[in-house]
Amino acid sequence: xxxxxxxxxxxxxxxxxxxxEAAAEMLDYKGTGMSVMxxxxxxxxxxxxxxxxxxxxxxxxxxxxxxxxxxxQGGATLQFAGVPMNLMRTRHAGYIVSGNWSKKAxxxxxxxxxxxxxxxxxxxxxxxxxxxxxxxxxxxxxxxxCQNETVYGTMTRELPQTGNVPIVADVSSxxxxxxxxxxxxxxxxAGVQKNAGPAGNVVLICRDDLLGDGPAxxxxxPTYMGYRVQADKDSLLNxxxxxxxxxxxxxxxWVEDTGGLDAMERRxxxxxxxxxxxxxxxxxxxxxxxxxxxxxxxxxxxCPSKELDKEFVAGAAEHNIxxxxxxxxxxxxxxxxxxxxxxxAVEALLAYMESFEAAHxxxxxxxx
Ligand SMILES: *Cc1c(COP(=O)(O)O)cnc(C)c1O
Numbered sequence: 001x002x003x004x005x006x007x008x009x010x011x012x013x014x015x016x017x018x019x020x021e022a023a024a025e026m027l028d029y030k031g032t033g034m035s036v037m038x039x040x041x042x043x044x045x046x047x048x049x050x051x052x053x054x055x056x057x058x059x060x061x062x063x064x065x066x067x068x069x070x071x072x073q074g075g076a077t078l079q080f081a082g083v084p085m086n087l088m089r090t091r092h093a094g095y096i097v098s099g100n101w102s103k104k105a106x107x108x109x110x111x112x113x114x115x116x117x118x119x120x121x122x123x124x125x126x127x128x129x130x131x132x133x134x135x136x137x138x139x140x141x142x143x144x145x146c147q148n149e150t151v152y153g154t155m156t157r158e159l160p161q162t163g164n165v166p167i168v169a170d171v172s173s174x175x176x177x178x179x180x181x182x183x184x185x186x187x188x189x190a191g192v193q194k195n196a197g198p199a200g201n202v203v204l205i206c207r208d209d210l211l212g213d214g215p216a217x218x219x220x221x222p223t224y225m226g227y228r229v230q231a232d233k234d235s236l237l238n239x240x241x242x243x244x245x246x247x248x249x250x251x252x253x254w255v256e257d258t259g260g261l262d263a264m265e266r267r268x269x270x271x272x273x274x275x276x277x278x279x280x281x282x283x284x285x286x287x288x289x290x291x292x293x294x295x296x297x298x299x300x301x302x303c304p305s306k307e308l309d310k311e312f313v314a315g316a317a318e319h320n321i322x323x324x325x326x327x328x329x330x331x332x333x334x335x336x337x338x339x340x341x342x343x344x345a346v347e348a349l350l351a352y353m354e355s356f357e358a359a360h361x362x363x364x365x366x367x368x
Contacts, residue, residue: 173295
């Protein structure tokens with residue numbers, strides 16, 4: 001059976017070589033006589049797996065020693081609460097709202113303290129990133145942004161200037177897609193199901209001093225949600241998502257073995273630029289995200305009508321091109337071209353777009 005051209009926004013494509021390795025180790029992981037799924041999280045075999053995953057990630061991202069790496073559960077969504085619970089020491093934080101994920105995070109944070117919306121692109125339908133105007137109040141506990149807004153297909157390339165206020169970033173849909181200057185953030189986190197593993201794990205990287213002696217909101221915070229204790233227990237406070245961490249480790253190695261983050265970034269822009277360049281001259285399709293704000297991963301576009309969008313998505317499936325429908329809040333189309341999506345898949349999508357446009361001349365714009 002042929003593998004699909006899978007443009008799913010998440011859970012999404014995993015490198016075929018990694019899936020094959022996992023399949024080969026399924027019944028007997030390295031002579032242990034059991035699958036990783038069946039093994040104690042306190043075993044030395046699993047300890048080596050999690051240690052190796054962290055070490056590989058540290059090499060890949062150049063994570064400084066004063067940052068702690070945690071493998072947590074509950075998806076990126078749980079960290080919308082985890083961040084304020086742990087870091088809102090004066091119960092006052094700033095949020096940059098550039099799409100539905102940062103909007104949800106800001107709304108969740110309002111349960112715990114005062115949220116200042118420092119910038120927003122909501123008035124233009126989140127078709128671009130949001131940029132800070134002027135200096136940031138230095139009394140804020142942190143400034144939050146979602147660096148790649150998965151639904152709208154926008155990406156913030158320049159981090160905001162926040163002075164001494166730590167930057168907290170949800171990088172779920174650009175995790176390991178390109179290098180990031182870790183030392184410029186206070187905290188980075190990502191749900192791994194976009195680029196780095198199966199759903200259910202979050203990688204959280206936090207500067208040690210921000211952890212303090214415990215969560216900002218004190219003892220009411222569920223023990224599990226306290227970053228200090230999770231860091232001190234090396235993500236083994238309770239039973240972690242052992243299988244997920246094992247798969248993450250394999251994918252981290254795959255990124256490293258295929259050239260690391262610089263090479264990944266080049267390949268990713270090469271892929272999405274095939275689509276962006278086509279969209280810029282197409283007379284049928286319109287790109288949704290503004291040029292300066294375009295994502296390295298999620299390419300959003302639409303046809304002149306909802307009916308054509310529907311026809312496009314249905315026709316794509318007949319070409320083995322799957323999951324190109326847009327998010328339910330936005331409609332249109334979205335092709336998520338994450339790390340494990342091969343260029344060949346993007347070329348197949350491009351060819352299909354060209355043939356679809358040729359077959360719908362009557363619906364095309366006549367202006368340039
Ligand atoms: C997918 C996604 C989320 C939600 O992740 P869950 O693991 O489903 O909670 C949050 N933020 C961003 C940027 C995402 O892409």
